[in-house]
Amino acid sequence: MNETSATAAPHRASGEVLLEASGLHTYYGVSHILHGVDFSIRGGETIGLMGRNGMGKTTLLKTMLGLVRPSEGQVKVRGIDMTHAETHAIARRGIAYVPEGRGIFPNLSVRENLLMAARAGVDGQREWTFDRVIDTFPRLGERLNNGGAQLSGGEQQMLTIGRALMTNPDLLILDEATEGLAPLIAREIWSIIKTIRRSGIATVIVDKNYSAVMALADRSVVLVKGRVVFAGDSNALSENPELMHRFLGV
Amino acid sequence: MDLAFFLIQLLNGLQYGLLLFLVASGLTLIFGIMGIINLAHGSFYMVGAYLAWSLSSLTGSLSAAIALAIPLTVVLGMGLERLLFRHLYQRDHLYQVLLTYGLILVFEELRSLIWGDDVHGVAVPELLNYSIPLTENLSYPVYRLAISTVCLLLAFGLYFLIQRTRLGMMIRAGASNREMVQSLGIDIKLIYTLVFALGIALAAFAGMINAPLSSVFPNMGGGVLIICFVVVVIGGIGSVKGALIASLAIGLAETFGQVLVPEISGMIVYVLMAIVLVWRPQGLFGRA
Ligand SMILES: Nc1ncnc2c1ncn2[C@@H]1O[C@H](COP(=O)(O)OP(=O)(O)OP(=O)(O)O)[C@@H](O)[C@H]1O
Ligand SMILES: [Mg+2]
Secondary structure (H helix, E strand, C coil), X not given: CCCCCCCCCCCCCCCCEEEEEEEXXXXXXXXXXXXXXXXXXXXXXXXXXXXXXXXXXXHXXXXXXXXXXXXXXXXXXXXXXXXXXXXXXXXXXXXXXECCCCCCCCCCEHHHHHHCCCCCCCCCCCCCCHHHHHHHCHHHHCCCCCEHHHCCHHXXXXXXXXXXXXXXXXXXXXXXXXXXXXXXXXXXXXXXXXXXXXXXXXXEEECCCHHHHHHHCCEEEEEECCEEEEEEEHHHHHCCHHHHHHHHCC | CCHHHHHHHHHHHHHHHHHHHHHXXXXXXXXXHHCCCCCCHHHHHHHHHHHHHHHHHHHCCHHHHHXXXXXXXXXXXHHHHHHCHXXXXXXXXXXXXXXXXXXXXXXXXXXXXXXXXXXXXXXXXXXXXXXXXXXXXXXXXXXXXXHHHHHHHHHXXXXXXXXXXXXXXXXXXXXXXXXXXXXCCCCHHXXXXXXXXXXXXXXXXXXXXXXXHHCECCCHHXXXXXXXXXXXXXXXXXXXXXXXXXXXXXXXXXXXXXXXXXXXXXHHXXXXXXXXXXXXXXCCCCCC
16 A cells, blocks of 8 residues: 655655554543544655544644543554653654644744744754745745734744744644635645645645645545544545535535 | 932942842743742742852852852752642642742741841952942942842843743743644743743842842842832733833832932832833733
8 A cells, every 4th residue: 555645755754654643532521522533644645634613633633743632542653652742742753733723923023933943854954944934935034023913814824834844844734724814815825735745745634625635635534523434545535425425514 | 419429329229120120030931931920939039148148158258159059049940840830830820829928938937947047148259349439428339330230241141042042932932822832842841941940040149149238137038029029010921121121110219219208218119010000001011
């Protein structure tokens, strides 16, 4: 089974399983949110994580990142058990997170938002530098000294993605990156995601624009009420209106 | 009031203000970044003063005492953060107030056990123990000028650290979104430990360098704590710049108040605080 994207840059350890969750059960208080979820992504791969509101997508991402603890199950990063590791240690193994609602630092300038995150990748390389991020997001270049809070929604989203790239990740996790953006801006974000993907960075994309996700993703994973109901080739899902309707209500 | 006398009061006010800043900057950082109300902050000022006294009687030199005491207070700060304060970050302010008030009592009791209840003087270092004549009968002690210079350097250093370094960016980022900082691969807990220890060490250092001027006595942290809370409130919670400006304003107001209107000098800083709060409830540089 070769699920590695053909577009992965050759120098990356494509094919290595970067992140793997098995049998995750997560609770918020007494509400049981994840019911034995399996998930895995390899180097260079793009996975679309889909599901309607409240199905547990964000909870799955947070559990894998150590921001929420599972009561059962395991999270492995590059083959090492990190179920109980701290979030920063997980991130340091090459994972960057663009959270729902963006999470920029409003009290830092655009420049500071980017610089504070700068770090070499797991391979010791710094392919994404401040200059390259600014080249990729010219709008940010014009607003370097603005406070994070003074940016438009689209600019904030670019800043969060740019900031994630400053950590030179092998895996970028995007939770609702185009949410609440005007169509034109959303299109800009999608084209940036394509560029990132082409550079060989594996991506997990959560987005309500299912057709855009499936067009990009090598594989799709669908959650319904905290259970994986579909995991496989994106085309197999997008070409099956019956499944699309049953799982995603479209 | 003639010029020389005015100059002396001005220098005294600035020196007092700068010293307050050392204590208040740590208080505002710990409050603004970790969200902790640390009533025991004044106790570290006291610990610093007692360490300066006991170690300088041991070594015969205040400088040697300070050089020994700084690492001790850093270790004390880091240890207390790991053992106690870390567990308060997510808690209600009421828990913080209770625990840190308890700490004041513990520190006073320990102080009594270790160092006793007497008042002690600390000698001004020989090298700095002279005065600059201003007029025929007025002069200004060099030690005070030296303290002010050291405090100013520390204030600039702190400003540089917070505003210009990557560590400073991480510290400020942590104040707005702790989870996000962690998600970027930054060990926020370690950063908090360092910030806490820095704040504690600054308060203790203030106690050390001020020991020759204030002498060393039981409960000496209490008055400093209250005035430093006034500084934090006026400057805006979490703002180092605000703490500097408020410290200087309070230092000058108290010093000139005692000279010009001694009957009401005790009230002046609180009136100042009330005025600022009516005008800007979030303080001079606080975020609304
Ligand atoms: N902090 C929390 N405390 C309690 N319940 C929560 C919390 N966060 C989420 N939930 C609940 O957990 C369930 C899953 O939420 P989650 O955010 O993972 O869904 P999602 O698939 O990301 O949804 P959306 O598409 O709306 O972002 C929902 O029922 C939600 O109400
Ligand atoms: Mg979500």
